Amino acid sequence: MAIVEVKVPQLSESIAEATMLTWKKKPGEAVAVDEILIEIETDKVVLEVPAPAAGVLTEIVQGDGATVTADQLIAKIDTEAVAGAAAPAAAAPAAAAAPVAAPAAASNKGDVAMPAAAKLLAENNLSAANVAGTGKDGRVTKGDALSAIKAGASIPTGAPKAALPQVAAPAVKEDLSGRPEQRVPMTRLRARVAERLLQSQSTNAILTTFNEINMAPVMALRKKFQDDFTKEHGVKLGFMSFFVKAAVHALKKYPVLNASVDGNDIVYHGYFDIGIAVGSPRGLVVPILRNADQMSFADIEKKIAEFGKKAADGKLGIEEMTGGTFSISNGGTFGSMMSTPIINPPQSAILGVHATKDRAVVENGQVVVRPMNYFAMSYDHRIIDGREAVLGLVAMKDALEDPSRLLFDL
Numbered sequence: 389m390a391i392v393e394v395k396v397p398q399l400s401e402s403i404a405e406a407t408m409l410t411w412k413k414k415p416g417e418a419v420a421v422d423e424i425l426i427e428i429e430t431d432k433v434v435l436e437v438p439a440p441a442a443g444v445l446t447e448i449v450q451g452d453g454a455t456v457t458a459d460q461l462i463a464k465i466d467t468e469a470v471a472g473a474a475a476p477a478a479a480a481p482a483a484a485a486a487p488v489a490a491p492a493a494a495s496n497k498g499d500v501a502m503p504a505a506a507k508l509l510a511e512n513n514l515s516a517a518n519v520a521g522t523g524k525d526g527r528v529t530k531g532d533a534l535s536a537i538k539a540g541a542s543i544p545t546g547a548p549k550a551a552l553p554q555v556a557a558p559a560v561k562e563d564l565s566g567r568p569e570q571r572v573p574m575t576r577l578r579a580r581v582a583e584r585l586l587q588s589q590s591t592n593a594i595l596t597t598f599n600e601i602n603m604a605p606v607m608a609l610r611k612k613f614q615d616d617f618t619k620e621h622g623v624k625l626g627f628m629s630f631f632v633k634a635a636v637h638a639l640k641k642y643p644v645l646n647a648s649v650d651g652n653d654i655v656y657h658g659y660f661d662i663g664i665a666v667g668s669p670r671g672l673v674v675p676i677l678r679n680a681d682q683m684s685f686a687d688i689e690k691k692i693a694e695f696g697k698k699a700a701d702g703k704l705g706i707e708e709m710t711g712g713t714f715s716i717s718n719g720g721t722f723g724s725m726m727s728t729p730i731i732n733p734p735q736s737a738i739l740g741v742h743a744t745k746d747r748a749v750v751e752n753g754q755v756v757v758r759p760m761n762y763f764a765m766s767y768d769h770r771i772i773d774g775r776e777a778v779l780g781l782v783a784m785k786d787a788l789e790d791p792s793r794l795l796f797d798l
Contacts, residue, residue, distance in 0.1 A: 392441040394463040396456045399430060403706075406430045407576050408454045408462065413445045419465060426463075427702070428456065429576045433709070434702040443467035501528035508533040578671045588731050593769040596728040599781045602789050603744045603759045606630050609791055621686035628664070629688040631716055631741055633794050636660050636681045638783035639714060640797075642776045645767065646713045648734040654771050663715035663732060664692055667722075668699040674732055675704055676712045716741060726762045736771055739784070740764040 399406060409427040413419055419439040428435045439445075443465045450462040501509060501516040509516055509528070519536045521528040574582070588594070610625050617625040639646040639660055647656045660681040663674040675695040677688060698704045717729045720743035729740035740763065747760040763784065767777045787793050 390443075390467045391446070392443065392465045392467055393461050394425060394437065394440060394465060396428060396458055396460045396462060397435055397437060399435075399458045403430045405455050405457050406435070408450055408452055408456060409434070410452050411448060415445055415448055417445055419443060419445050430706075433704055433706050437462070439465060441465055441467050444469035501533070508537065512537050575671065581671050584733060585730055588733050591733065592731050592736075594731060594766050595769045595774070595777070596764050596766045597774070597777050597781055598726070598762060598764050599785050600749075601761045601763055601785050602749070603627075603761050605791055606788055607744075607759060617686070621690070623686060623689045623693060625685065626689055626692070627741075627744075628692050628716070628718060629685040630788060630791065631718070631739070632662055632664075632677065632680055632683075632688050633685070634784040634787040635662060635714060635716060635739055637787045637794055637797070638780045640681070641783050642780040644772050644776050645737045645780045647771060648713070648736055649768065649771055650734070657713045659713070661711050661713045663712035663735070664695060665715060665717035666695055666699045668702065668704075673699050673704055673709060674712065674715055675699070675708045676710070714738070718742075720744065720761065726764065728764055729766050731766055731768060736768040737777070737780075738766050739781075740766070 396406065406428045407430075409429055411426045413423075413425055419425065419442065421440070421442045422438045424436045425439055425445070426437050428437060445463060446466045446469060447464040448462070449464070450456055450460070454462075456462060501519075501521075506516065506528075508514075509519065514533070514536055516528050519528050519532050522532055606627065610627070610630075614625050617623075643656050644654070646660060647654050649655070659679055662677045662680040664677060665672060665674050675698075677683065677691055680688065683691070695704070695708070698708075712732065712735060714735055715729075715732045715738040717738060718741045719727050719729075720741050724742050725745070726742055727740050729738045731738050742762050742764075744759045744761040746757050748755050749758050749760060750756075751758075763781060765777060765781045
């Protein structure tokens with residue numbers, strides 16, 4: 389017998405533990421080398437655990453839902469065993485049923501007093517234990533308490549005053565017939581998202597500024613070059629590449645929008661790593677476009693498409709979501725008209741993009757219909773003043789309403 393151990397892969401330095409999801413194999417089943425045995429979820433990504441060798445899975449040490457750490461043993465593979473042979477049971481045995489608590493002794497029933505009786509006994513420094521109860525199940529009634537008070541059956545002088553006994557209210561069982569409920573624990577990713585959002589709101593002085601963008605010039609440019617762009621680069625020309633380019637354009641003009649807070653210091657980043665908020669089956673993730681200022685429109689579109697596919701498959705790596713100096717959240721893909729995005733710490737600003745809709749606007753004194761999009765930029769007022777935030781958003785507006793500005797860095 390040659391046993392090979394299956395262990396939890398290395399986790400990021402910032403991640404202490406992970407959660408086992410669902411085993412894809414059972415003890416006694418054959419596995420091939422590099423075959424995925426289970427996925428492990430951290431608060432950032434989902435990691436696949438491949439079989440280190442071919443053979444038979446003989447033992448599962450850590451079952452579904454277990455909390456594990458890096459390099460922890462989770463299973464064993466016998467490289468010389470034959471599938472179908474008598475396989476040992478999984479190592480995670482079913483937990484023994486909790487012992488049923490023994491019922492209270494009948495002699496203690498008299499210790500329980502009805503509410504009115506309990507109040508009378510406490511006011512007269514009497515103990516329910518010294519009063520014979522005539523109520524149901526030996527409970528002390530108000531009549532029993534009055535008789536005890538009259539008979540002078542008091543507890544010894546100097547003893548502590550009897551506290552009011554806790555009389556449990558009758559349990560109310562709600563009728564949920566036809567009203568189903570389901571309680572499921574948060575995934576590590578969802579819990580981490582919740583933690584970071586609360587952290588952002590509690591540590592940042594968040595303020596949001598808004599502006600409206602006429603998307604007609606971008607839409608016309610996109611329509612004009614869409615076919616040629618797709619043929620040349622093998623990917624469609626979307627709006628996100630324009631949004632990224634416009635954001636970088638504004639961040640260069642107002643560097644504090646690309647900065648972050650570290651204690652009492654402001655860290656100005658000389659690079660532009662733009663986070664793109666992406667929805668996934670397990671929650672919101674924000675992969676990073678590294679050095680976005682050096683990327684072409686095609687590079688941006690290809691990378692965003694790659695991020696979207698990886699997010700859907702749960703394949704995003706930790707390194708792809710670490711860092712970032714500014715983020716863009718496009719709620720417009722889901723039909724959002726307006727929102728106030730929350731800053732992604734330790735960044736200091738985030739752009740919220742929404743759905744483009746035809747709206748009536750005034751141009752040169754005339755009411756015309758234009759495809760408008762409301763942009764919202766939330767910023768940390770601790771280091772970013774309203775002036776920089778407003779002018780930064782105006783710079784994005786100018787770049788999108790006249791895309792030629794991006795060519796000449798105007």
